[in-house]
Amino acid sequence: MLKAFIGYASMSGNTEDIANIIQEVLAHKGCEVEMQCLDTVDADTLSEYDCVFIGAYTWGDGDLPYEAEDFFDELDALKFNGLNAACFGSGDRAYPKYCAAVDLLANKLAERGCHVFDQLLKIELNPETDAQIKECKEFAENVYSWSIEKKGKSYV
Template sequence: MQRVVVLFASMSGNTEEIAEIIETHLLELKVSVSLFQIDMDDVEVEDLLNYDAILLGSYTWGDGDVPYELEDFYEDLAVVDLSGKAAACFGSCDSMYPAYGGAVDKFEEQLAACGAKILIPSLKVELTPEEDDVKRCQKFVEDFTKNLHASLAKN
């Protein structure tokens, strides 16, 4: 059974809500999942090596910046070899800002730079997830797990 870690940071609760929707749907699909709030739970970048796949969620601060509480985690990612790990990113975004979901993009780039294979495009939700967004989150999970199964079958 694949082991997936869902990590996130959330200021307003929107990204947390997305992470919980993702976790619930992974469990419905019988995927082993661990959920961590980066700035609250005791989780280090080295812990990612214990999983087959990584789903990382972040809100975006200011003009596309990585949130303050994630800066160390973001920088620490640069020294971890995630080769062979599948990954994708998600987050709550605000179209009021010029860089829509900039932190989500930065985390996707950082994971790829560490050797992780980005299986699907990032999921960006405008502020609080609405009913249509819940369906998008579920489709994100379904696409991710389908590609994860295919990726692991090749190895």
Template structure:
């Protein structure tokens, strides 16, 4: 069975709503899913899963969510070779840097050896298009299942 982990941080509830919809898509694909809302969860846990989904809001003018800072720093040294990953997040276009947390987390996952299998999902504030979020999760889960079946 394919096992995925979804780790997210949410301050206003927007990213939590996205995470729930992404999770719904993963489950529709028939994949096991573990969800951790920060500060719960340890980075080392990421190594135990076939696929990794990270979600964060972007704070202010392009900063990673406060709840993600320790987790992000503690990811150093992980070996994510062979892991597939994708990132989602919420942001506000009123700021010059829109949804930069998605880019920051994507780069970190790549540095640690993970393969990014789909472009990050960037949502303005809260998800108006629920299907977009559901399909993001479902598509990710299908890609991980497909690769796992080949191995």
């Protein structure tokens, strides 16, 4: 069984909605899934999982939300040896740096030794259209398959 973690920061509920869709897909696949807000996550526990999904909305001019700052800073003291990670978030194209927090998280996780899934999930505002929901589900499915391949196991 794949053990997955979903950590997210959500102010308006948009990124939490994305996290919930990911969680539903993983649970349907039979994964053991834990989900938490990033402001309560102890970053050094991430290595206990086969795959981690980290998500945040983008604040201001392409910044991490304050709820994610402590988590982000904690990562500097850690080294993940090949932990599978995937990043997601919501944003608003009205701002110049659309979903930049997703890029910041992905880059930091890669810098700390994670294998970061090459597709970053960026959703405009709330995943409410059929196309957006499908994109979230496909992202979760693809990360699941990729994680199993990386682990060299079959959980199906």
